[in-house]
Amino acid sequence: xxxxxxxxxxxxxxxxxxxxxxxxxxxxxxxxxxxxxxxxxxxxxxxxxxxxxxxxxxxxxxxxxxxxxxxxxxxxxxxxxxxxxxxxxxxxxxxxxxxxxxxxxxxxxxxxxxxx
Numbered sequence: 001x002x003x004x005x006x007x008x009x010x011x012x013x014x015x016x017x018x019x020x021x022x023x024x025x026x027x028x029x030x031x032x033x034x035x036x037x038x039x040x041x042x043x044x045x046x047x048x049x050x051x052x053x054x055x056x057x058x059x060x061x062x063x064x065x066x067x068x069x070x071x072x073x074x075x076x077x078x079x080x081x082x083x084x085x086x087x088x089x090x091x092x093x094x095x096x097x098x099x100x101x102x103x104x105x106x107x108x109x110x111x112x113x114x115x116x
Contacts, residue, residue, distance in 0.1 A: 027069040028102045031060040033110050039082035040067070044075050045093045060105075072096055081105060089113035 031037050037060040041050040060067045074097035080090045089110050094103060 023074040023097065025069075025072045025074050025097050025101060027072055027096050029060060029067045029069060029105065030102055031062060031065045031067075031105045033083075033105050033107045034062050035083040035085070035087075035110060036060065036062050036065070037067075037081050037083055037105060039080075041080040042069075042072070043078045043080075044073075045078050046076075050080060069096075079103070081110075083110065087114065 029037075029040065038055070040054045040060070041052070042054060043050045054069055055067060058067065059065075076093045076095050078090060078092045079094050080088060082088050087110070090113065091109060096103070
């Protein structure tokens with residue numbers, strides 16, 4: 001084969017082979033605040049669109065409730081939580097990578113959103 005043919009085959013292979021699997025993470029969301037969390041949305045920090053509600057019909061109870069996010073692509077995420085009163089809070093650029101990462105929701109985080 002000529003060099004041009006080999007280069008073309010390599011280029012085609014690069015586009016047709018599945019991309020290497022992105023590293024996945026498991027994240028435990030721990031609610032240490034005094035408010036229940038009714039909705040939790042993720043968006044890669046580089047995107048302006050929210051993904052689906054990660055909680056579905058579940059609620060993260062106040063003062064110690066938790067929820068586990070599994071199979072999350074390692075990335076920096078913006079996170080939007082909505083509490084029992086419908087108050088929204090967006091926390092930007094949270095690094096979610098690695099196994100058994102814990103992200104804590106505190107009164108301080110939620111109250112800081114009210115002051116913005």
